[in-house]
């Protein structure tokens with residue numbers, strides 16, 4: 001299998017040079033490698049998306065997909081995975097989608113350890129709606145909803161995901177596409193809830209390429225729980241010019257998954273259910 005087997009014929013409407021192209025390529029590369037290594041089957045991959053620039057990936061990657069609604073990628077993915085645990089479910093969503101509208105879902109898929117991967121295209125802005133503050137916008141960022149600078153302390157999604165119980169937590173950057181594809185592969189291969197935060201500078205509404213350049217470094221290996229949380233706060237989504245920003249796998253552990261713990265195992269699509277509609281209607285008469 002080659003990467004081009006994941007191409008579609010849709011016209012890509014991201015801006016020219018948009019770093020979402022790098023995420024698309026890295027996802028295709030990770031899928032191709034995993035299929036070629038017989039770790040997953042192409043026909044079993046499901047991409048689940050929310051709404052936003054990030055979510056347009058739905059149209060550009062040739063796998064079974066579900067184009068959902070804003071903020072609901074994780075519960076939709078969980079439903080798909082529980083419905084058919086044989087599937088490899090990968091969610092793609094923006095930072096607004098995941099950390100604003102959808103934040104209520106992250107703790108639960110993490111603590112339940114749903115066996116899926118969540119890839120967050122974090123451009124620190126609501127991009128498709130042309131530039132409003134999100135929970136990872138830095139203090140002082142000027143946006144359409146914060147013309148005098150963001151005043152609220154940002155959310156630290158890495159620390160949050162670890163505390164909530166995610167069993168694989170990583171951060172990558174679109175400015176290092178090779179590393180991004182490697183981590184995507186490991187995240188998808190990991191059994192349990194994998195959370196990958198991706199730096200995806202938005203060329204139009206939040207271009208922090210020059211800020212990130214030279215400040216990131218790679219972690220050698222995953223850390224212990226407490227050390228991983230401490231490391232997550234080494235950079236707390238600030239504009240600090242002296243920052244050192246860690247990339248890589250912060251934390252990885254093994255725990256039984258949500259599907260493992262179900263009393264009645266799936267795949268539910270193969271379970272035939274006999275429902276006597278007339279009997280139910282009688283009960284309610």
Ligand SMILES: Cc1ncc(C[n+]2csc(CCOP(=O)(O)OP(=O)(O)O)c2C)c(N)n1
Pocket residue numbers: 051052053054055070071093094095096097098101121123125126127128129134
């Ligand atoms: C429930 C709901 N709220 C708001 C919107 C409007 N909306 C559509 S796209 C978008 C911005 C998405 O930002 P983000 O998730 O960060 O993705 P990006 O466009 O930055 O990739 C918003 C607010 C919506 N479609 N649904």
Ligand SMILES: [Mg+2]
Pocket residue numbers: 094095096121122123124125126127134
């Ligand atoms: Mg965004």
